[in-house]
Amino acid sequence: MSWSGGPHGAPEPGAVGLAARVRAGEVRAADVAEETLERVGRRDGELHCFNVVTADAMRSAAAAVDRLVASGADPGPLAGVPVAVKDNLCTRGVPTTCSSKMLEHWVPPYDATVVTRLVAAGALVVGKTNLDEFAMGSSTENSAFGPTRNPWDTSRVPGGSSGGSAAAVAADLAPLALGSDTGGSIRQPAALCGVVGIKPTYGLVSRYGLVAFASSLDQVGPFAATVADAALVLEVIAGHDEMDSTSLDRPVEGLLDATGSGAGGLRVGVVADFLADASADCASAVRAAAEVLAGAGAAVEEVALPELLHGLSAYYLIAPAEASSNLARYDGVRYGLRVDGDDVEQMNARTRAAGFGPEVRRRIMLGTYVLSAGYYDAYYAQAQRVRTLVARTFARAYERFDVLLAPTTPSVAFPLGAKTADPLEMYLADLFTIPSNLAGHPAMSVPFALDPQGLPVGVQVLAPALGEVAMLRAAGVLEAGAAPGARGPVASRSEAGR
Amino acid sequence: MAVELSSEEVLHVARLARLELGAEESTSAARQLSAILEHVDAVRALDLGGIPPTSHPLELVNVLRDDVERPCLDRADVLAGAPAVEDGRFAVPRILGEAP
Numbered sequence: 001m002s003w004s005g006g007p008h009g010a011p012e013p014g015a016v017g018l019a020a021r022v023r024a025g026e027v028r029a030a031d032v033a034e035e036t037l038e039r040v041g042r043r044d045g046e047l048h049c050f051n052v053v054t055a056d057a058m059r060s061a062a063a064a065v066d067r068l069v070a071s072g073a074d075p076g077p078l079a080g081v082p083v084a085v086k087d088n089l090c091t092r093g094v095p096t097t098c099s100s101k102m103l104e105h106w107v108p109p110y111d112a113t114v115v116t117r118l119v120a121a122g123a124l125v126v127g128k129t130n131l132d133e134f135a136m137g138s139s140t141e142n143s144a145f146g147p148t149r150n151p152w153d154t155s156r157v158p159g160g161s162s163g164g165s166a167a168a169v170a171a172d173l174a175p176l177a178l179g180s181d182t183g184g185s186i187r188q189p190a191a192l193c194g195v196v197g198i199k200p201t202y203g204l205v206s207r208y209g210l211v212a213f214a215s216s217l218d219q220v221g222p223f224a225a226t227v228a229d230a231a232l233v234l235e236v237i238a239g240h241d242e243m244d245s246t247s248l249d250r251p252v253e254g255l256l257d258a259t260g261s262g263a264g265g266l267r268v269g270v271v272a273d274f275l276a277d278a279s280a281d282c283a284s285a286v287r288a289a290a291e292v293l294a295g296a297g298a299a300v301e302e303v304a305l306p307e308l309l310h311g312l313s314a315y316y317l318i319a320p321a322e323a324s325s326n327l328a329r330y331d332g333v334r335y336g337l338r339v340d341g342d343d344v345e346q347m348n349a350r351t352r353a354a355g356f357g358p359e360v361r362r363r364i365m366l367g368t369y370v371l372s373a374g375y376y377d378a379y380y381a382q383a384q385r386v387r388t389l390v391a392r393t394f395a396r397a398y399e400r401f402d403v404l405l406a407p408t409t410p411s412v413a414f415p416l417g418a419k420t421a422d423p424l425e426m427y428l429a430d431l432f433t434i435p436s437n438l439a440g441h442p443a444m445s446v447p448f449a450l451d452p453q454g455l456p457v458g459v460q461v462l463a464p465a466l467g468e469v470a471m472l473r474a475a476g477v478l479e480a481g482a483a484p485g486a487r488g489p490v491a492s493r494s495e496a497g498r
Numbered sequence: 499m500a501v502e503l504s505s506e507e508v509l510h511v512a513r514l515a516r517l518e519l520g521a522e523e524s525t526s527a528a529r530q531l532s533a534i535l536e537h538v539d540a541v542r543a544l545d546l547g548g549i550p551p552t553s554h555p556l557e558l559v560n561v562l563r564d565d566v567e568r569p570c571l572d573r574a575d576v577l578a579g580a581p582a583v584e585d586g587r588f589a590v591p592r593i594l595g596e597a598p
Binding site: 106107108109110202203216242245246248310312313314316317324328331332333334335336337338340341342343344345346347348349350352353356361362364365366368369372378379381382383384385386387388389391392423424427438439440441465 | 591
């Protein structure tokens with residue numbers, strides 16, 4: 001693929017290099033688009049990364065980039081780079097389904113701010129990627145349109161909820177993708193698919209046009225094959241947006257540079273409590289990652305933060321509570337599905353029963369219950385206190401450390417169907433990712449090792465609010481020290497074996 | 499503290515949430531929700547006296563934009579996504595009963 005390095009041995013791999021070659025006129029965006037669409041056509045029937053592929057729009061966008069290059073104008077930092085967009089981000093004129101029957105035929109009248117910024121930067125949107133319905137899940141099996149498969153082993157899940165985006169990057173169907181992360185929905189699939197995934201600081205990236213799940217936790221972020229590519233996307237999509245009242249008005253700079261500036265002097269805390277709850281392979285990857293950072297001049301030590309483990313329980317009260325409120329808008333009136341009834345209330349109830357899948361219905365009921373009279377204080381208010389406890393625990397740790405190191409997931413990619421019978425079992429997949437969402441902090445997963453079956457293992461770097469530069473410095477060092485073959489794309493390897 | 503939701507309670511919650519629920523589904527939902535609540539019940543047992551609740555990660559203040567006219571979404575574009583439209587508005591089934 002063009003972004004895997006040109007025939008003449010281009011110095012920079014990935015999206016950073018591809019954009020440079022397109023900008024220099026060495027590669028035509030139109031050729032990149034055709035190559036991408038050909039690859040998607042060949043592979044996506046099996047993987048189902050995409051709910052829809054926007055071939056015509058991609059070709060037009062590529063032609064526009066090529067015209068800008070020919071005219072000598074600046075086509076943008078992501079010129080000609082394909083990007084896959086999670087199907088809960090609004091795209092004007094293109095269905096945005098959230099992988100739900102409720103929105104199966106809904107076409108938004110506007111673009112999400114992140115999509116606008118990517119397009120303005122010259123990126124080529126390939127299509128909309130599959131997810132767990134309304135981003136609720138950890139395996140992409142909750143999609144109303146069928147699961148996505150993990151390119152490393154198609155009998156396994158890609159993780160979720162942004163499984164389509166993670167798998168698209170892992171299978172080399174696009175070098176970049178966007179996802180959303182409410183409790184781990186970028187980092188967990190990134191780890192299971194051997195790619196880089198970043199959940200930025202809450203408020204760093206606009207949520208305008210992101211279909212709301214749990215508004216105090218949701219954040220948009222990038223997937224990429226390399227740390228530098230992910231940082232570049234973050235530079236493009238981050239920054240104040242007046243259309244999002246929770247958007248931070250802070251300058252965002254130095255992210256891409258940070259990825260290559262080393263870990264010298266960085267103070268790194270290894271979250272000991274998480275290691276005990278991770279599989280042996282996931283825990284040993286973290287220990288090896290700690291050694292890599294220490295070898296690069298970081299000061300590394302273990303730290304006990306047991307309070308973080310209470311985050312899971314708090315999350316599964318707070319997120320469903322917010323979801324039950326946010327999803328009240330699907331009432332059969334303004335958009336989406338309608339199933340008729342004798343009166344408006346029956347129409348609402350029938351529409352919602354028909355439009356929402358089992359996990360979404362479960363979370364709406366759970367959220368409604370914990371917010372209802374008599375239970376609010378016992379559950380919801382108590383969960384909000386745990387949220388404070390988690391934030392204070394982090395604050396204490398960040399007095400001594402610049403970043404924390406932890407496993408991203410308790411295990412590697414699991415087989416399809418392995419956890420669908422027991423919702424709780426599935427929820428535990430988010431144990432190590434949830435605390436950062438509760439605190440609003442940035443965190444990212446970096447592919448670092450392979451387990452004995454050859455499946456990728458990610459390690460997680462956590463940082464305090466707006467600590468992206470320190471986080472990316474550590475991530476860059478970890479990427480350079482990762483086991484050979486630990487990161488995607490995997491498509492070329494499996495195809496070479498045919 | 500075991501949590502046991504009855505199917506009647508689940509049906510009540512479903513009504514509050516405007517979700518039509520059959521008798522069979524209410525039984526399985528009661529079982530699943532009870533299991534989830536039992537797990538998260540750990541938070542109820544924590545002694546968090548004196549710790550204030552957090553509802554949002556940011557110190558939020560109300561945000562107002564400048565009071566300047568600017569275009570909004572086109573009405574036809576917005577209504578194009580609605581299941582039923584009448585005279586440029588969203589159409590809904592009858593809400594009030596017949597006048598006596």
